[in-house]
Structure formats: C-alpha cells, structure tokens
Amino acid sequence: MSPGQKRYIPLESNPEVFTDLIHNLGIKTLKFQDVYSIEDEGLMALVERPTYALVLVSPVGADYEKYTKENGPPPYTGSGEDEPVIWYRQTIHNACGLYGILHALSNGDARAQIAADSPISALVSKCVSLGPEERAIALEESTVLEDAHKGAAQQGSTAPPALEDEVDYHYVAFVKGKDGYLYEMDGNKNGPINKGIKLSADEDLFGPGGISLVKEFIEREQGGNPNFSLMALVPDLD
DSSP states (O other): OOTTOOBOOOOOSOHHHHHHHHHHTTOOSEEEEEEOOSSOHHHHTTSOSSOOEEEEEEEOOHHHHHHHHHHOOOOOOOOSTTSSSOOOOOOSBTOHHHHHHHHHHHSGGGGGGSOTTSTTHHHHHHHHTSOHHHHHHHHHHOHHHHHHHHHHHTOSSSOOOOTTOOOSEEEEEEEEOTTSEEEEEOTTSSSOEEEEEEOOTTOOTTSHHHHHHHHHHHHHSTTSOOOOEEEEEEEOOO
C-alpha cells in the first residue's frame, strides 16, 4: 500500500475510548477527561490538573476549510530534539483522533509520562529524528498504533462507522512546546502553529492561555455548526 492510502475506522469522541487507547499503548498514568465548559467556573473546576494537552473536536465546515487554506503555516521541515514540538503529518484517512492523541502525548510534560518500556516509546523516539514525510510513513507502518486504534474504534456508545465512510468532524490538539509557547497541532495543516502565547513554567493548558485558543477556534466558525467538544489530557489518579 502506498503512503496516504491507509484508512482507519474513526474514533468516537469519547474520553473512555481515548483513555483505553493510550492505556493499551502502555501509558497508564494519564487519561482523557471531558471538559464540560470553558465559561462556568464550577464545571471548569472539575477538570483535573495539571492539564497536559487539550483536544478539540470540531465540525469540518466551509469556514474551517477556508481558514485553513488562507492561514495555514508554511510547510514544516523540522526534526530532532531541538524542535519545540513534535508534529505529525496526517496521511492515514479518518485517523485524526489518533493524530490528536499522538500530538498530546508526544509534547510538553506528557511525553515524560511515556514509560521507556511501553509500546509507544520506541515509535516516538524513532519519529523525533525523522523529517515530516518519513515520520508519516513510520506511523502508517506501525502495527502497534494500528492494533491499538482498531481496538479503540470498536468501542464507544455508538456503532462504529464503516471503514470507507468519511467523517465531518476533526480533532485538533493544543500543547505546550519546549519553548513555553502554546501550539496548535493539526496533522491536516502544513505544520505546527505557534499561537504566540507563552506560559510560565508552572502554567498548564487549562489556564487562560489554553482556554483562549479554544474560544478563538470556536468563534472562527461563525454561523457554522456549533457541535464542538473538548477533552483534556490529565493525570490518571484512579
């Protein structure tokens, strides 16, 4: 199969499904949690801290496509440990949930939670040294990812779609880079986007900076589909 021809069954936007997938990859110390509000202080207080990453599930409408085309970053060519973030180009169809998970796990303080002997550790370490195209191929060829994704895609509260189905929603991750800046990580764009917001060493993603990025993204869909949902990557204390 040529690069870019592989298809996965889409993941349900469900923190239990996402958590099961990362646990199967060997990361037992983290979980995904629903964020029910970015306005109500009582509901916001339910989000566990620190929040390592945010994953926004957004409808893919005309506004999203237009903004992406007009405001996308230049083509990314970076690689290596000196880069502030690890970004993955999406070449597996319907796997945007998986790419959101990988962006969340591979960056910021979450990466330190990846155990050295876990199934995902060797893959992330390999990808760091590769350029974007080689990195994309490594993900396509990974049986570890494929098996974990396949198991997670069969879970959830609704019947999974068919392999050939197209979905009208997309996952975008927001992470903190090594340089302290917040980044928008979308495998369908040309590369990571530095959002120009720098956090202090003790700030996490569910502070004013990270929340402002989510609000900006939602407000961009003027007159569009309001069906957004948000998940946070947090410690698993159970």
